[in-house]
Amino acid sequence: MRLSHAFIPTLKETPAEAQITSHRLMLRAGLVRQTSAGIYAWLPLGLRVLRNIERIVREEQDNAGAQEILMPTIQPAELWKESGRYEDYGKEMLRIRDRHERDMLYGPTNEEMVTDLFRQSVKSYRELPQILYHIQWKFRDEVRPRFGVMRGREFLMKDAYSFDLDHAGAVMSYRKMMLAYMRTFQRMGLKAIPMEADTGPIGGDLSHEFIILAPTGESQVYYDAAFEEIDYLSGGAGGFSHDKPEDLERFFKQMTSHYAATDEKHDAARWDSVAADRRREGRGIEVGHIFYFGTKYTKPMNAAIAGPDGKLVHPEMGSYGIGVSRLVGAVIEASHDDNGIIWPDSVAPFKAAILNLKPGDAACDGLCERLYAAFGGNALYDDRSDRAGAKFADADLMGHPWQIVVGPRGAAAGTVELKRRATGERVEVTPEEALARIG
Amino acid sequence: MRLSHAFIPTLKETPAEAQITSHRLMLRAGLVRQTSAGIYAWLPLGLRVLRNIERIVREEQDNAGAQEILMPTIQPAELWKESGRYEDYGKEMLRIRDRHERDMLYGPTNEEMVTDLFRQSVKSYRELPQILYHIQWKFRDEVRPRFGVMRGREFLMKDAYSFDLDHAGAVMSYRKMMLAYMRTFQRMGLKAIPMEADTGPIGGDLSHEFIILAPTGESQVYYDAAFEEIDYLSGGAGGFSHDKPEDLERFFKQMTSHYAATDEKHDAARWDSVAADRRREGRGIEVGHIFYFGTKYTKPMNAAIAGPDGKLVHPEMGSYGIGVSRLVGAVIEASHDDNGIIWPDSVAPFKAAILNLKPGDAACDGLCERLYAAFGGNALYDDRSDRAGAKFADADLMGHPWQIVVGPRGAAAGTVELKRRATGERVEVTPEEALARIG
Numbered sequence: 001m002r003l004s005h006a007f008i009p010t011l012k013e014t015p016a017e018a019q020i021t022s023h024r025l026m027l028r029a030g031l032v033r034q035t036s037a038g039i040y041a042w043l044p045l046g047l048r049v050l051r052n053i054e055r056i057v058r059e060e061q062d063n064a065g066a067q068e069i070l071m072p073t074i075q076p077a078e079l080w081k082e083s084g085r086y087e088d089y090g091k092e093m094l095r096i097r098d099r100h101e102r103d104m105l106y107g108p109t110n111e112e113m114v115t116d117l118f119r120q121s122v123k124s125y126r127e128l129p130q131i132l133y134h135i136q137w138k139f140r141d142e143v144r145p146r147f148g149v150m151r152g153r154e155f156l157m158k159d160a161y162s163f164d165l166d167h168a169g170a171v172m173s174y175r176k177m178m179l180a181y182m183r184t185f186q187r188m189g190l191k192a193i194p195m196e197a198d199t200g201p202i203g204g205d206l207s208h209e210f211i212i213l214a215p216t217g218e219s220q221v222y223y224d225a226a227f228e229e230i231d232y233l234s235g236g237a238g239g240f241s242h243d244k245p246e247d248l249e250r251f252f253k254q255m256t257s258h259y260a261a262t263d264e265k266h267d268a269a270r271w272d273s274v275a276a277d278r279r280r281e282g283r284g285i286e287v288g289h290i291f292y293f294g295t296k297y298t299k300p301m302n303a304a305i306a307g308p309d310g311k312l313v314h315p316e317m318g319s320y321g322i323g324v325s326r327l328v329g330a331v332i333e334a335s336h337d338d339n340g341i342i343w344p345d346s347v348a349p350f351k352a353a354i355l356n357l358k359p360g361d362a363a364c365d366g367l368c369e370r371l372y373a374a375f376g377g378n379a380l381y382d383d384r385s386d387r388a389g390a391k392f393a394d395a396d397l398m399g400h401p402w403q404i405v406v407g408p409r410g411a412a413a414g415t416v417e418l419k420r421r422a423t424g425e426r427v428e429v430t431p432e433e434a435l436a437r438i439g
Numbered sequence: 440m441r442l443s444h445a446f447i448p449t450l451k452e453t454p455a456e457a458q459i460t461s462h463r464l465m466l467r468a469g470l471v472r473q474t475s476a477g478i479y480a481w482l483p484l485g486l487r488v489l490r491n492i493e494r495i496v497r498e499e500q501d502n503a504g505a506q507e508i509l510m511p512t513i514q515p516a517e518l519w520k521e522s523g524r525y526e527d528y529g530k531e532m533l534r535i536r537d538r539h540e541r542d543m544l545y546g547p548t549n550e551e552m553v554t555d556l557f558r559q560s561v562k563s564y565r566e567l568p569q570i571l572y573h574i575q576w577k578f579r580d581e582v583r584p585r586f587g588v589m590r591g592r593e594f595l596m597k598d599a600y601s602f603d604l605d606h607a608g609a610v611m612s613y614r615k616m617m618l619a620y621m622r623t624f625q626r627m628g629l630k631a632i633p634m635e636a637d638t639g640p641i642g643g644d645l646s647h648e649f650i651i652l653a654p655t656g657e658s659q660v661y662y663d664a665a666f667e668e669i670d671y672l673s674g675g676a677g678g679f680s681h682d683k684p685e686d687l688e689r690f691f692k693q694m695t696s697h698y699a700a701t702d703e704k705h706d707a708a709r710w711d712s713v714a715a716d717r718r719r720e721g722r723g724i725e726v727g728h729i730f731y732f733g734t735k736y737t738k739p740m741n742a743a744i745a746g747p748d749g750k751l752v753h754p755e756m757g758s759y760g761i762g763v764s765r766l767v768g769a770v771i772e773a774s775h776d777d778n779g780i781i782w783p784d785s786v787a788p789f790k791a792a793i794l795n796l797k798p799g800d801a802a803c804d805g806l807c808e809r810l811y812a813a814f815g816g817n818a819l820y821d822d823r824s825d826r827a828g829a830k831f832a833d834a835d836l837m838g839h840p841w842q843i844v845v846g847p848r849g850a851a852a853g854t855v856e857l858k859r860r861a862t863g864e865r866v867e868v869t870p871e872e873a874l875a876r877i878g
Contacts (some may be wrong), residue, residue, distance in 0.1 A: 007506050007571060009505075009560035033556055035511055035544065041556055042509040050509070067446050070481040070489070072474055072593045073512060073576055074533075075546070096545075097578045098529045106477065106513070106535075106545075117472055117480055123450035132446060139577070141538045154511045280798045321584055347481075377501075 001044065001350070003382045003394075008045050009033075010394055021216045022329035024150030025341050029398045031328070038145025038153035045108045045398065046328065048158065048349035053327050053425035054135055054249055056187050056346060064180040064242045066160050068133035073137055077103035079112040084299050088201060093138045111297050111319055114161040118315075119303035127166045128305070129173055133160035135324060147331045149287070155327040163315040165307065167294070170316035174206065174292050175248040177320040178255060181288050182208055182232040184322065190287075190334055191342030193227045193260045197289065203319075204247065204293025208255075209286050212264065215332035217283030220264055224258035226276045249397065251309050285330045288322040335422075341399025342422050350380045351396045352402035352438055357388045367431060371404060371416075374435055382388035402438050404431075440482065440789070440834075442821045444615050447484050448472075449833055460655045460767035462587030462686035464780050468837045469510050470767070472844040477584025477592035484837065485767065487788035490594065493574055493707045493765050495626050495785060503619040503681045504600050505570035510552050511708040512576055516550040518540035527640060533578045541583040545578035550736050550758055557754075558742035564604045565755065565794045568612055570600035574763060588768045589724070602754040604746065606733070613645065616759040617694060618674030618679055620649055621671040624760065628783030629726075630851070632666045632699045636728065643732025643757075647694075648725050650701065653772035654680065661705055663697035664717045674800055724769045731757040776859075780838025781861050789819045791841035791877055792834045796827045800849035806870060810843060810855075813874055840876050843870075 008030040020023040026032050031046030042050055049204040058068065064108065068436045075097065080086035082095045094106040107113070114132055122130065139338045145153050163175035178194060190212040197209040211221055262284065263265060271279070297400035298304070298314040323330075335342045343349070352375065356368040372381045380400060382391050388407075395403045405417040410428070418434045419426045429437070446467040451625035465471050470485030494670075496541040497507065507692040513535070519525035533545040546552070553571055561569065574597045583594050617633060624631035629651040671679065679690045692830055698713045701723065702708060710718070737743070737753040746752040762769075774781045782788070791814065793805040811820045819839065819854055822829050834842045845857040849867070857873045858865045868876070 001506075005569070007560065007569060008506065008592065030560075033559065035555070036515040036553060039511045039513055041511060041552070043556075044506050047507055047509050067483050067484060069441075069446065069483060070486050072478045072480060074475065074478055074578065076475040076592055076803065092678070094532065094535065094537065096535050098533065098581065102475075113474060113480070116474070118483075121469075127444065130446060139513065143538065152514055259857065383763065388705075426484060 001377070001380050002379055004384045006380070007043055008115075009043070010397065013068055018148065020088070020147050020150065020333070022150060022332035025332055025336060025397070028149055029341060032149060038142055040149055040152060040154075042215055043064070044214060045349045048432065049328050049331075049343070049347055050325060052155070052347040052349075053188065053331070054158075057184055057322055057324060058135065060180045060184040060187070061133050061158065061160060062167075063183075064176050066133045066177075066180075069117075069132050070134045070136060071107070071110050071117075072105055072137070075107045075110075075113055075375055077105055079116055080105065083112050083297055084300060086110070086200070087296035092140045093140065093248070107136075108138055108140045109319070109321070110159055111161065112301065113390065115297045115301045115303050115317070118163055119298075119301065122305055123161070123307055125304050125313070128165045129163045131160055131173060131177070133158060133320075147329070149325045152326050155323065158322040158324055160320040162318045162320070164317075165313060165315060170292055170318055172245060172248060172400065174290065174318050175252045176242050177290055177318070178208065179232065179242060179248065179251050181290070181320070181322065182230075182255075185210065185212055185287070186232050188327065188331060188347055190226055190331065192287070193284070194255050195223065195260045195262065195432070196256075199291055199293070202358060203322065204291045204296060204418075206292040208290050210290075211284035212287050212330055212334060213282050213422065214285050214330060215283055215329045216333045217285040219284055219286075220263040220266075221261070221282055221284040223260040223280050223282075224274055225280050226258040227252065227260065228280065230254065231254055237407075244382075246323050263347060275313050285333055287327055287330050288320075290320040292318040294315075336399070339393070340397035343399045343401055345401050348399070348401050350400055351378045351398040352380075352404055353373060353398070354379055354381045355382050355391045355395060355405045356381070357391070357405065357407040359383055359385050361408050361411070364406050367411045367416070368406050371406070371431055371435070404434050440816070440819050443823045445819070446482055447837075448482070449836065456868055457587065459586050459589065459772070460775060461476060461589060462773035463816065464771055464836070465587055468780060471588060477581055477586055477590070479591060484525075484788045484874065485600065488767050488786055489764060489783070490626065491786040491788075492770070493595070493597075493763050496572065496623055496761055496763060499619045499623040499626070500599060502622075503570070503571045503615050505616075505619075505797050508556075508571050509573045509575060510546070510549050510556075511697055512545055512578070513548075513755070514546045514552055516544055516708055518555055519544065522551045522554075522736055523638070523739060524551070529581045531581065533580045534875075543641050546575075547579045548758070549598055549742065550600065550756075552704050554736045554740045554742050554756070556738065557602055558737075559745065561744055562604070563745050563749055564752070567602060567604050569602045570599055570612060571588055572597060572615070572650060572759075575714065579826075584605070585764070586768070587763045588622055591764065595763065597763055599757070599759040599760040601757045603756075604752060604754060606755055609731055609733065609757055611684060611687060613757050615681050615727065616757070618671065618687065619646065619680060620688050620759070621669075621694075623728070624649065624651060625671050625772060627766065627786055628681070629770065630664050630667055632660065632723070632728070633694050634699045634701065634704070635644070635695075638732070640722055640728055642729045645731040647729050649727035649729075650723035651773060652721050652771055653724050653769060655723055655772045656724040658723055658725075659702040659854075660700070660721055660723040661710055662699040662719050663713055663720075664719055665693065665697040666699065666717065669693065678869065725758075726766055727761045727768050728796050729759040731755075758829055778832070779836035782838045784840050787838070787840050789839055790814060790817045791819075793818055793819070793820045793840040794827075794828070794830045794834060794842060794844045795822050796844065796846040797823050798824050800805045800847050803847055806850045806855070807845050809873070810845070810870055843873050
């Protein structure tokens with residue numbers, strides 16, 4: 001993308017309405033614009049990050065054997081009356097009446113609808129287990145939306161739903177999803193910690209929320225160093241496979257045996273029992289939440305399958321959410337400095353920015369075009385006729401993992417300056433060497 | 440995907456509520472399920488097709504230089520009051536009041552919102568032209584939703600918006616999008632015909648709709664054979680490039696000089712002037728609509744930029760829609776037979792189906808697993824313990840471009856039967872040869 005014609009409206013000033021770092025940086029770097037309170041339009045740079053995060057979430061759901069579907073945003077009220085949640089949900093539910101005076105709503109979550117799809121289609125225990133997920137926009141009519149995409153009203157969520165014949169199967173699905181989550185966050189360059197949680201309006205017996213570490217996070221967290229050390233992506237010895245029950249058990253034990261709590265649930269006595277050199281404190285942000293709730297929906301909605309003995313059984317369910325749009329903000333809270341965003345490679349909108357310090361200079365233009373073509377669309381080319389200082393500042397603000405700086409002296413000598421955003425390290429290399437290092 | 444555990448609920452009976460071919464086949468093949476009148480959930484098989492169509496639309500928008508953004512589904516009423524369309528739009532607009540009694544709506548289209556984003560960010564003619572697009576769910580509260588995803592209430596649309604300094608620029612953007620559309624439809628295996636159209640609630644001076652040919656289409660169409668002959672994807676001599684004004688002019692002339700009309704606008708006198716051997720008749724379905732409307736929105740919403748002489752100018756706009764979810768139905772209307780769907784390769788949910796005629800037989804299982812692994816997820820493996828007839832029927836119904844049939848005799852002899860769905864042609868080949876032919 002050529003910056004001179006890109007729809008990336010950066011701001012010089014920090015917008016007054018933005019109270020937290022990620023909100024300020026997302027507005028300043030031109031990632032999003034607010035269109036109503038708590039509702040945002042994603043501009044090209046922000047959308048590329050959102051799609052990268054969505055892709056990682058999807059791949060890890062697929063790896064765990066979940067099947068992707070897509071449920072609509074608008075749901076009929078009747079389904080929620082069946083489960084008994086229609087009245088419970090209160091004013092956060094956006095209620096709608098259509099032209100025929102039918103009560104509808106903008107889905108805040110999909111337990112009812114997925115249970116309805118399941119009961120229409122699945123008839124036998126032989127078809128279980130099933131994990132269905134979708135990545136769809138949701139709406140929660142927050143009384144006071146704020147913090148940008150971190151607590152928006154219209155937000156993108158991945159929600160998965162598991163169906164198992166019995167409790168043991170449901171626990172397996174729960175652990176499988178927990179592992180998928182830890183892998184998902186690690187791939188985004190985040191340190192995540194699962195913590196026992198309340199079940200709230202979803203209900204159920206067992207629940208964990210996932211907190212990622214971020215210096216500017218919303219809550220104080222206390223945790224055992226173990227969570228910083230485990231490699232969830234390793235396939236080798238000590239690694240975890242989704243398909244091996246013994247791996248899942250060992251994994252779950254590790255996740256639940258080490259101390260981890262936010263301020264709210266912090267237990268000083270238990271904390272003292274953690275070895276002093278293993279105690280870690282920091283700030284964190286919730287980015288996911290998983291629930292096991294058995295037959296809470298399958299019973300009232302009468303979703304039943306034939307069990308091995310031919311008798312009808314209500315399957316045991318769990319649900320598993322990740323805040324996909326929230327993660328864009330959370331990644332920024334976890335990775336930024338005074339100059340702007342520092343994107344982890346896996347979610348960056350572009351692999352690199354190419355900074356042409358002298359557009360119009362034949363050597364600079366030629367070299368930049370050659371580099372730009374080599375990236376096949378995966379670089380942002382700053383071809384604007386601005387001064388160098390503005391280009392450096394914008395590249396730092398937007399947070400591209402690499403910057404390739406092309407000036408007239410270097411272009412004549414056949415070199416460029418390669419800067420790594422995360423470390424600030426700069427080296428003078430040939431264009432080929434720069435491409436090779438970026439990979 | 441293994442069919443034994445896939446969420447693909449096929450139906451033996453034709454659902455009574457489905458009046459048209461694509462609706463019947465989409466329900467029978469387990470692509471979608473209705474969740475409310477005119478609102479559908481996309482199940483794994485249907486979602487894969489939807490995503491393929493979306494990908495082709497996206498790539499051709501990108502190729503034409505359009506930039507992808509993502510606007511929210513929920514819009515503030517104020518924007519529509521600025522343009523004057525809030526009252527005009529009538530009952531098709533789904534109107535919503537949030538918890539603070541603010542008037543909102545579920546966007547049926549985005550002219551107002553994109554004009555608002557533009558006026559906040561673009562200040563100079565130097566940043567023009569700009570074409571912004573998004574692929575987002577829309578809602579139109581149809582009085583009588585029917586025909587499945589062909590006329591649903593919640594539907595996925597690609598809508599693009601062009602901003603140019605003057606009329607000449609706007610015409611160029613219009614032609615560029617028209618070319619992108621013809622390329623898009625050709626890549627989906629569809630024959631598309633652009634036809635002059637009324638502008639309706641979008642407004643403006645110039646408009647074309649895009650009709651694709653389908654034997655079970657909704658309207659009768661009359662057209663010159665030229666539209667069946669032109670290759671929009673050819674880059675060679677006689678081909679068209681988005682970037683060459685002379686190509687765009689030649690392209691537009693070809694699109695508008697040949698006769699094409701639906702029943703409604705059919706002109707018998709002009710039709711008679713078409714050479715008899717060039718006259719074609721058929722059935723068609725509208726899948727896209729483009730509009731040029733100048734300053735219809737930029738003026739009342741006061742979107743203005745500095746022109747070359749420093750004076751403020753209202754940019755000239757156009758808008759360009761493709762019905763992405765509707766296309767899933769339209770492709771089926773264009774490509775099916777009595778046995779089911781016949782997916783064009785480019786949009787098929789899977790490249791091939793692998794039919795194991797004797798699960799449990801070591802040779803069959805081994806060969807099927809080997810073939811399945813070779814597709815890396817891009818095949819549907821029918822590993823069910825059903826009889827062969829049911830497997831053949833389901834594979835035909837689901838419409839996979841290729842079927843690889845693995846039976847015990849062949850597996851012992853090292854051969855499979857390869858069937859091409861479109862032609863019905865079957866050949867006995869080695870597994871390697873089957874993979875090579877599928878490509």
